[in-house]
Amino acid sequence: MASLPNPSLSSGLSEGRRRTDALREALATRVVVADGAMGTMLQAQDPTLEDFEQLEGCNEILNVTRPDIVRSVHEAYFEVGVDCVETNTFGANHSAMAEYDIAERVHELSESGARIAREVADAFGARDGRQRWVLGSIGPGTKLPTLGHVSYGTLRDGFQANAEGLLAGGADALIVETTQDLLQTKSSILGAHRAMEATGVRVPLLVSMAFETTGTMLLGSEIGAALTALEPLGIDMIGLNCSTGPAEMSEHLRYLTRHSRIPLLCMPNAGLPVLTKDGAHFPLDAEGLADAQETFVRDYGLSLIGGCCGTTPEHLRQVVERVNGVTPAVRSPRPEPGAASLYQTVPFRQDTAYMAIGERTNANGSKKFREAMLEGRWDDCVEMA
Template identity: 60%
Template sequence: MSSHTPNPGNHDTTFLSAMARRVLVGDGAMGTMLQAADLTLDDFAGLEGCNEILNDTRPDVLEQIHRAYFEAGADAVETNTFGCNLSNLGDYDIADRIRELSYKGTAIARGVADEMGPSADGTARFVLGSIGPGTKLPSLGHTTFGVIRDAYFECVAGMLDGGADAVLIETSQDLLQVKAAVVAARAAMDELGRRIPIISHVTVETTGTMLLGSEIGAALAAIEPLGVDMIGLNCATGPAEMSEHLRYLSRHARIPVSVMPNAGLPQLGPNGAEYPLQPDELASALSTFVGEFGLAFVGGCCGTTPEHIRQVAAAVAEATKADRDPAHISETSSLYSAVPFDQDASFLVIGERTNSNGSKAFREAMLAEDYQRCLDIAKEQTRDGAHMLDLNVDYVGRDGAADMTALASRFATSSTLPIMLDSTEPEVIRAGLEALGGRCAVNSVNYEDGDGPESRFSRIMSLVVEHGAAVVALTIDEEGQARTADWKIRVAERLIADITGNWGLAEEDIILDTLTFPISTGQEEVRRDGIETIEAIRRLHEAHPDVHFTLGISNISFGLNPAARQVLNSVFLHECVQAGLDTAIVHASKILPMNKIPDEQRDVALDLVYDRRGAAGTRSEGREDYDPLQKLMELFEGVSAASARESRAQELARLPLFERL
């Protein structure tokens, strides 16, 4: 197979440039046209139903189809490569031909595009490399991320060799499959030295979600940070059922939005599926979408024909494209739903109990490989009010990557919450990212061993960028963990400049952890640690309002009675939130609202946080020897956390039904 690009003509940014000038029109269905071509089993080389083999056996048929769509007014056609993936071609025992058939399918379309030349207004004819989802979904355990990524690499490499102008990852049902295809596409472009745009089209069923249950908000939250150039919908339904999902994308996506619907919902007819939407009806719907949602690219999917595209092109040419002013949301997501960093009435609660270092119950369940118990702990945190889960499997003597794969792959479909992957080991982080289709946060990076190309910082940041994750950055440098506010700020500014300037993330993608240390030991050198942390958050928040902040709150109270810890943690958290903290790694049910803490306990805890000893203390009663640490320990001597506060569930259970809701 040749690696020569056959006269690719206009490519790379040309497709995006043309789309910025006017709405571009894609083609219609490939399968519908092939079914009408009266092909024989010999045409399929005995591989009945394998459309991709026609790239080798009947290029003339495909040329006719591409030409018909161009003549109808399409600006771009999709290659006959939808099934050039491992699961589809593997079913025919020709998986070794992925790259070859991808190349041939792309070269056929490229040849027709070049033959046709520019359209009447001078716009070039474009070739979109079609990548379908295959029949095996990684989030459901049918295959692994690595296996389908490597197969997609071969597919995209063939498209690049064949002269594609863009890659279209379409009919996607699983966000993890989308991620694998995008990662593969970028790797292929890097290896072959040619960069073209990436388009992502997801398929939303009549249920209102993708096949695996993903809401459109979850899809946008997970896909846009991967760096794709356009996002949209195709297949499954007609335009009517896509309207609200397109409205969401139009309002919130910072990249162009597109659509390629079926010709209505399929109906069962004497010859199988039939699509009822007539060309004028599709044209009316798509031109309305352009005028209402500001779509940049439209076309057709199943059941659409050159006549559909002819009328769509004419209608869109007359439409006035709406201006879009998207309201971007800074967020993470699970496979199912997105969770904004900015919560309306709370900080973002990151559940701490799915951490093998911080939770004995979780560690024991993990070591026993009692994964159901691990999932139960995750669900308990969800019920307690967590918005995200901190997943840490690091344990001496264990294969962390294997543990992470086992747990993250189960959390992916059994928990509705996004995951913060918590590890010091790059390969453990990689295992988590390759198991989770939603947008994760990675905890964490720091400068403990510097920032050179082989440092943990660089290795983890490479994964963060590749998978479109958010990142927790700790104020640790080569000298150690920053203790004073000035030191914390100095390291934080270096991290922010590095992550945005050298790694291309936005400030909103950074979650700073300015570190907190126990102020409960009585040692003089730790007395101001709470003050220094709060001051660092306040000053950094003022300087970088888009950056997020987090803390492992319970560190502040290490060693105290559990009831005293609950109060001190709650008071310290409140003060940090007032300073600008917007996320925290906590056990949600063990955080008390300030108005639920007795005055004396709250005042003494505040005295301890702000190191108000002697007469300066709120509860000193003028005593020069007043020590809030000693006073707090006295207040909680013999008091258990259970007796100090009823559980949130018990508290809610006492309320009348409508108040509880």
């Protein structure tokens, strides 16, 4: 006998699709405001070692042991008017959880984190009829595959478990954030796609990169290389978060607004941290962040904004007030096809000379090419290229 459909499951799926459609519409027509820092607000409530199940600093454990603390952070941001919050799952991935010897709990902690945020978002929506959304946070983890710290497959599968848990808990979108290594970023994106295929739930997939004060990602990737490598991977939005304040992000956003085919996001820190005897202090006040985000929306046409380290509900309250009614700039990007290495992108421009792209043409990595070059055997060099 064929099994009967589960009405509650069907209702849940249709409600999720409705929320997702509403989020896509909002991102396409106005600026959507997300929340600010999570970790510092959790730590400010002084959870005990027992709350952490003896795993000190593992904030994701609080999704299970102290959901009241996590819930209070989401409530604080919704109270000041943000449209969406990120889940407390930044470290709910294989490499981070493996350091606590609880890698098998990635799905559990991801689902519980998303469920808490979902409940708070729905409660606020029921109160005033205004839709709120949940962004499922997929952090970078603690291992860099490009440097051989961990295999690509291990990371990808761990991120898939992370994403499946977030979708099961009710996330309206997935945000691959604070990415530092393009190979790690790709593993996150592929893991998220696999999760959506496995669960049958399709949500927007956002990618947010972290650029250092050097102007590149941690491993030296320029903004052009990142865009060329990531944009074709089926993502819905790209942008920046963490590492620096808005002042250091301006030129990267300028590049993205000129070249990116997909919408943009930006969630900066409250300035560059200043080390004091009491720890790191973020100097950018709420008015400064609001000024910067309003400028970014007007100049670069951002669709999603928020805050990262050092930002508080007060920061986001002023951002919400400042961008309310502001129409994002209309972007007219001019994408430039090209190929990217880890470090930079090379546009497909044909000048008077031919252009050769080949991994083998490297005097450091190929003894054969180096010897041919030193001996002046140019035909051999061209053949290898």
